[in-house]
Amino acid sequence: MAPPTFHIEADAPGEFLKLTLTGDWDAEITARFAAEVGATLRRMVTEGTRHGQLRTLIDMKRKNVVPQTVAAEFAKMVRPDSPSKRIALVFSGALHRMQAKRIADERCALFESVEEARAWLFAD
Template identity: 50%
Template sequence: MVAPSFSIECDPAGPFLHLSLVGDWNRVIADRFATEVAGGIRGMIAAGALPGTFLTLIDMSRKNILPQDIATDMARMLRPDSPSRRIAFVVSGSLHLLQARRLCESEGRRCFPTEEAARQWLFAD
């Protein structure tokens, strides 16, 4: 079992948001993640980043499958009116891919096997 953790890197100039999720998540870590992501987004907007223009990379390659209730909460965070124009998911394995695809049902969201491929797509304009 891998301890649950995450990292959040915000670059308002990009505007780029890089989220890394690791391990076995429970409600406590999921709630903390949601709170910290919201704070990061508010900080990016306060620094001049425009909502609707963010490029977001979510690295789930070292994350175990999300429990259903947490996956539902994650889907709410990634709703079509989120501040992100594009969201790229880095996943490992077929189960991750299946779960991430449920989060990618909106335009501007895709899954990738590597961070390099995800970044190429995100910044390809």
């Protein structure tokens, strides 16, 4: 079982954000993740990322299904006023797919590989 971790890759000039999530998450790591993503987004905007133009890739292939309370907190990050133009969610397994679909909106698409997700994000 992988420990709960996350990695944030931010490219402000390229208007691209990649979030890689692994392991079993609880409320504590979810709160830490939300705070760090918020700080990253604020920095990206000051470095030139335009609001509403960000392409976000969330790689959850190695992240386990989370409790409903944690999923609800995570869903707040994929909200209509976020700076993302498109959000690609990479998942593995049927349960994971169902959980990813619950947080998705019209800007989101689900993928089984990072390569497919990246291609969709940049296909204008």
